[in-house]
Amino acid sequence: MTSVDTTARRTIEVALGTSGLDANGLPLRAPLVVQGQSAVALDALEALEGMSRHEPELDSDHMLINIGPQHPATHGVLRLVLELDGETVVRCIPHIGYLHCGFEKIGEYRQYNQIIPWTDREDYLNSPGNNVAFAMGCERLFGVEITPRCTVLRVIAMELARIISHVVWLGTTSVDIGAFTPFLWLYQERENVYNLLEGWVGARLTTSMTRVGGMAADIPDGWLDGLRAFIKGFSKTLEESVKMLETNAIWAGRTVGLGAMSAEEAVNAGLSGPMLRASGVAYDVRKDFPYMDYETYDFDVPVGTAGDVYDRFLVRVEEMRQSIRILEQAVRRLPDGPVNIDDPRLILPPKHKATSEMESMIHHFKLVMEGPRPPAGECYVAVESPKGEKGYYMVSDGSAKPVRWRIRPPSFVNLSAIPKMVEGHLLSDVIAINASIDIVMGEIDR
Amino acid sequence: MPATPRGLPHRGGALNPSAAALSERFGAAIQRAEATWGETTVVVAREAIHEVVQWLHDEPSERYDYLVDVTAVEYRDAMRPLEVVWHLRALGARRFLRLKVELPSRGPLVVPSVMDIYSGADWLERECFDMFGITFEGHPDLRRILLWESYKEGYPLRKNFPLRGRFSRAEQLKQALAQDPEARYSMNELSIAEAFDSLPDDMRRRLAEERARTGSEGGE
Secondary structure (H helix, E strand, O other): OOOOOHHHOOOHHHHOOOOOEOOOOOEOOOOEEEEOOEEEEHHHHHHHHOOOOOOOOOOOOOEEEEEOOOEHHHOEOOEEEEEEEOOEEEEEEEEOOOOOOOHHHHHOOOOHHHHHHHHHOOOOOOHHHHHHHHHHHHHHHHOOOOOHHHHHHHHHHHHHHHHHHHHHHHHHHHHHHOOOHHHHHHHHHHHHHHHHHHHHHOOOOOOOOEEOOEEOOOOOOOHHHHHHHHHHHHHHHHHHHHHHHHOOHHHHHHHOOOOOOOHHHHHHOOOOOHHHHHOOOOOOHHHHOOOOOHHHOOOOOOOOOOOOHHHHHHHHHHHHHHHHHHHHHHHHHOOOOOOOOOOOOOOOOOHHHHOOOHHHHHHHHHHHHOOOOOOOEEEEEEEEEOOEEEEEEEEEOOOOOOOEEEEEOHHHHHHOOHHHHHOOOEHHHHHHHHHHHOOOHHHHHO | OOOOOOOOOOEOOOOOHHHHHHHHHHHHHEEEEEEEOOEEEEEEOHHHHHHHHHHHHHOOOOOOOEEEEEEEEOOOOOOOOEEEEEEEEEOOOOEEEEEEEEEOOOOOOEEEOOOOOOOOHHHHHHHHHHHHOOEEEOOOOOOOOOOOOOOOOOOOOOOOOOOOOOOOHHHHHHHHHHOOHHHOOOHHHHHHOOOOOOOOHHHHHHHHHHHHHHOOOOOO
């Protein structure tokens, strides 16, 4: 018996090009070693020679790695510092603030209507929703009631924004997890919504569509036909895309059981929106603290059972279906009438009046130069944004600019729970879990 | 069924029943309760705030299980106290309550942390510290969150902070360029990354100081 030359270890293909079968025609077990001119399984040799096999040394120190700040799968400028034991995440420390631009500070130096363009830019997938939320807060602060037509138009705008946001979430998350087709299909639908918004207010992403006491514009003639066509086409695309993922083995394998939060944990951590509902808590601001007459619409609040990434996917998909239902009802009930309230303290007079009537000119001048002044007071208004409970806490001291404009960002609070969700999972799952939170860094950093 | 609020009064109106319950339970620690635009604000003495929040969270008849927000307000009138604001929700009873603690803006800005009650308070309190310089006593990891750790200009949302910052643009640019963004690790990470040789000197010094202070060995 010749001794084994361990330096000559090779894979069978490289060393000999044999079929990998032993003398009896049975497959050889790896790892193989070269012995003479044939390949022999190492196990067989050890059994023959009584050699002990040593496992390779795999224990090692924990490794510290950075994901981000520049990483396509973090959906923005997010940096996650991960402590890894092999491939398992032991600890996760998120770093944010790379996009911080001081929205709240800037708001203290702006009149109320001048802040509305800033609200576009925090959660930029939900600009109409932010516009509506901010205008709603101002109207609470001024103590005015908007018109019925305006209420329904705002609901249409917010539900369209919810669809855009969820569509972008579903598309980008499927890319993160390795599916490309739904991304293309869904982004086409997103374009359709943006075309609708462009037809309405002239802007696609940063809509700035509300004003204190009304809207920037009424919908143009024939716009509702476009909306109806979108509703019809979108339902089909959505179902097709969902069919691609819902029972897909890869999708399920990459999402089921990941990042689960129990209902108590989720409530205690302040999660909101689909993140909270996936954990089984049916808290939806539209139902529990309604605004814009949401209590008169017929829609359901989907909840999950496991609170994992797959449940969050199911909840968001169902929310899009419910948004379609709300849109259909809103189109049916949209009343005629004025969009803006009849209050010269808040609403600019029409151009022809401002240039021909003394009274209107004075109102125009005062509104533009000084801005409307609410009475001293404070209010907290919350809307159900696609990410969760989006709140604006506004404090006025009676001047034309707010003393404090606080944004309660849902993604910020949701992201703060990420260490709890990823610890114990594999590195590759961090991407899926992070995607499931649906973060928009513009809103987190503000 | 809850409904969209309409015709809310500017001042007055029905108070949240929890305000009366709080007054009954805590007496003089509840300084006042008022309603503005239909929302109840309860002003609490600083010493009692943690106990009040704990009671609101645990008491079966209250069950404020959801912390919406922690923030602060400083008024333009320098004589008015700075207010720390907690927004709480009882998801079951669909109630909303605003708690406030008034801090004299010249005194120490310290309030207790509620992170042991609501884990979601972690980042909210850090942001409030970052923006106003309010210390939340008992928070295990109170450090800047949106701004970087070596930010030297102060607390941006304070009213004495100018809109464009305290430093000149040239100085701001100089400081920004002097940063090594990859080298910034928190204390938490420093204890993980003990073996990292690439840490800058000041971080190593801070780690040593922190260890001396806590008396721990650091690391895992």
